[in-house]
Amino acid sequence: GAGVSQSPSNKVTEKGKDVELRCDPISGHTALYWYRQRLGQGLEFLIYFQGNSAPDKSGLPSDRFSAERTGESVSTLTIQRTQQEDSAVYLCASSLAGQNTDTQYFGPGTRLTVL
């Protein structure tokens, strides 16, 4: 079946602009995660959704970052007034029920470059 998809695959923007990144999870997966991968670093947790609520937003680096999810479907990560330090690959993952033992399935990521 279809995996996790993300769009766009690449995004180049100018400093100060807003960007929206989209994630389509695997159908039926109630849990959805956003991570950030900066060059040469590991993945950094941003936010976790269970259904359309976000019980854990602890990884969002500033109030310029926000995310929403429609039901148990698409999620959008929005970065306002982008800064150069926001340049990274943004990865989305979904899992069946959000249990500790569930496998998280990752999308291919969106590479964001802020000039």
Place this chain on the structure above:
Amino acid sequence: AQSVTQLGSHVSVSEGALVLLRCNYSSSVPPYLFWYVQYPNQGLQLLLKYTSAATLVKGINGFEAEFKKSETSFHLTKPSAHMSDAAEYFCAVSDNTDKLIFGTGTRLQVFP
């Protein structure tokens, strides 16, 4: 807080040689541990996971890992490297809020 340390950001082996990628974790609760692989220009793919059943876990592509509580380790091994194993490997621990805590990754190079 839970954390993961991957020793060696780059590992190089010859084709046919043993692959050993190291992962140590810190956790105040029984951990669930994962190894993911990221091939160039692709997303992360699960290799294997430990969820408190057998301590020796077998994964895809001939990889396996052993959970050693006394050493707080979950090292990844493969007896014989293939050229196609060249990728970046990430160890991760699941904390009790369900998110994954990742190590900084190890890039594996395989030489002919």
